[in-house]
Amino acid sequence: MKKMNLSRDRIHSKVYPRKRRMTRTRIRENFWDFYALELLRAKSKGSYLQHQRMGNLLKEVTVSLLREQIMALEASIRGEIRYFIRACRSPKQSSNGCWVSDFLVDVYKKYSPLTIDLATIEAIFKKKIWSSEYGGRNWARATRTLIEAKQAFKDDDLRSMIYYVDRIFDLQHNNGFILNKTNFRVLDDECDLGSRHGLRSIKTLRNYKISKRVRGEVESFAKCA
Numbered sequence: 001m002k003k004m005n006l007s008r009d010r011i012h013s014k015v016y017p018r019k020r021r022m023t024r025t026r027i028r029e030n031f032w033d034f035y036a037l038e039l040l041r042a043k044s045k046g047s048y049l050q051h052q053r054m055g056n057l058l059k060e061v062t063v064s065l066l067r068e069q070i071m072a073l074e075a076s077i078r079g080e081i082r083y084f085i086r087a088c089r090s091p092k093q094s095s096n097g098c099w100v101s102d103f104l105v106d107v108y109k110k111y112s113p114l115t116i117d118l119a120t121i122e123a124i125f126k127k128k129i130w131s132s133e134y135g136g137r138n139w140a141r142a143t144r145t146l147i148e149a150k151q152a153f154k155d156d157d158l159r160s161m162i163y164y165v166d167r168i169f170d171l172q173h174n175n176g177f178i179l180n181k182t183n184f185r186v187l188d189d190e191c192d193l194g195s196r197h198g199l200r201s202i203k204t205l206r207n208y209k210i211s212k213r214v215r216g217e218v219e220s221f222a223k224c225a
Helices: 008-015 024-043 048-089 102-108 118-126 137-155 158-170 185-189 192-198 203-207 212-224
Strands: none
Touching: 008 048, 024 048, 024 158, 024 185, 024 192, 024 212, 048 102, 048 118, 048 137, 048 158, 048 212, 118 137, 137 158, 185 192, 203 212
16 A cells, blocks of 8 residues: 555645745734724724725635635644544554544545545544544534635635634634644734633724734724714
8 A cells, every 4th residue: 555644744735835824923913903803893883985995804804814714724624634544544443542443444544634525524523433632523513614614715705704714713622722733823822812702892902913904994993983
């Protein structure tokens, strides 16, 4: 059987290539731009043009952020399913907390973490073959969310895309934030993920690392409020 490179770095380099990734600084800025614009739009009572401008900016930020989340989440999911593929290809039929039957070995040993379809991955994560530290229901939920987020992105449905941006930030694996092995880890390291839930006031937006253009919208809104 042909040897397969199942390292996490290899999978990430294919699914979430470095040259296409946002920097950690830009991820953090886009994160706060997204939540700032959501708050501004919710509280906006200004002119139609101002509301439309904020809506257009929100869509631009949402599309950019969700595209990045989709790549990072898929890389994370495919990085996790490699334990199952490795177990199927191993003579011992076990790998890092994943145990598989002879039937599963026969069915899946030729699969690749890079090419196996997401619906199949979701089904595998639901199987009772995982220890508490790997795979399992949390990863199945994340895979379902990825499938749905991809569809929302394809449909260019802003309302759904906004929902999935926020939903993905809430996803947890068995030991923490699901995107913590990608550049999105900066949001966990600097406590941004938790801070977003307390964002209620326009005044507090000035304390966050939002971009200059969104800061301009905040200042403009504050003058008109």
